[in-house]
């Protein structure tokens with residue numbers, strides 16, 4: 368019997384070996400927890416972003432898109448509160464010099480020792496965290512000693528300089544979230560689209576956080592992408608819209624194939640809520656290393672726009688033609704990480720299936736990524752049964768690649784090639800054989816064998832109908 372348990376090691380190995388994710392700057396020994404996306408990874412990542420954009424922008428009657436600059440006027444971060452408050456509680460072990468996030472240290476220790484926290488960790492003050500660590504005698508996870516420094520706040524924003532002089536006046540920050548570029552453009556977007564409330568603005572882009580303890584593969588990284596929606600609505604209607612987006616986001620995750628049993632919607636307790644938020648739900652996914660936040664959905668009230676109005680001195684109110692009043696809209700924000708979505712999708716889709724026994728009686732296990740077809744890097748693989756059939760197979764490839772991302776593989780036995788495609792989640796294998804093309808006088812049946820990844824069922828499809836066949840099967 369082989370061990371068919373789903374582990375992070377197996378998923379990381381598959382990602383590395385098949386060209387989904389490589390360690391960043393590997394030839395120089397890497398750079399702590401940076402990752403590069405290879406030929407398959409970039410397709411998967413783009414497909415996740417496309418699926419989000421399609422449902423949140425293209426098909427959504429309320430929302431529009433935008434793409435703001437990463438570097439923003441530093442006043443942005445004064446207004447948003449990031450300069451003064453975007454920090455993590457940092458603590459060093461005096462013995463081994465390892466650095467930790469106090470909140471994560473407590474959470475991990477409680478998880479390992481089945482200790483229930485009296486309240487969510489985000490509701491702890493700095494002093495309460497220190498007391499908790501002392502009362503429970505929590506040891507350093509690296510060296511096991513009990514000699515921590517005091518907790519201090521560490522700002523997570525990356526700093527750099529704009530222009531030639533490196534002084535405070537020229538300090539700029541790599542944005543730690545994409546949202547602020549939506550708030551600062553609120554008036555521009557509303558004016559140019561002539562939208563009435565409610566409406567939303569979506570953005571996908573890079574964000575940077577100088578995380579103290581990045582880790583768990585691509586789960587927590589310092590450079591990542593976010594898919595954010597800021598949904599502007601009339602004050603008083605915000606909680607209804609919060610529920611609407613909470614359900615919408617849940618359905619989107621189910622729609623890209625995540626299993627509901629691997630999802631948990633965790634509503635924040637009143638004491639855990641940020642002071643400006645009326646409601647927040649963390650969508651958590653059951654990764655092989657445990658539950659982790661995937662998506663944060665929050666009712667942010669009028670906090671952000673009010674802050675920007677105060678700091679910039681510009682009028683950011685909305686004129687409501689129905690009531691003839693001006694007011695600052697309320698905001699509901701669903702904020703989702705691209706890398707975490709990719710990781711969730713990979714973990715959810717990874718499967719090992721015993722499909723028989725080999726001649727020694729050992730289990731024959733096929734690894735299959737049961738990706739939603741819309742997310743799969745390759746939609747189909749064109750496989751000539753023999754190298755003699757490469758030319759007609761290539762003709763099919765050249766025609767279909769205008770509409771679909773395809774693989775072409777002519778090496779190895781057909782069984783091995785099927786397995787290779789299963790392992791990278793290709794939903795369809797299209798085999799060109801001698802019956803397809805015939806020989807001499809015999810024109811062949813001009814059909815190919817289409818094998819479906821999950822069921823492994825095979826059907827014969829005329830070449831002329833392949834495009835329509837795939838279009839129907841891949842619809843999203």
Ligand SMILES: Nc1ncnc2c1ncn2[C@@H]1O[C@H](COP(=O)(O)OP(=O)(O)OP(=O)(O)O)[C@@H](O)[C@H]1O
Pocket residue numbers: 576578585586587588589591593660661662663702703704705706707
């Ligand atoms: N360091 C990171 N690496 C990858 N994705 C991230 C990171 N930080 C945040 N995200 C993604 O952006 C989303 C919204 O960011 P938000 O500020 O709500 O995260 P957060 O609550 O700070 O996350 P965490 O508690 O895990 O640090 C998260 O749900 C996550 O998907």
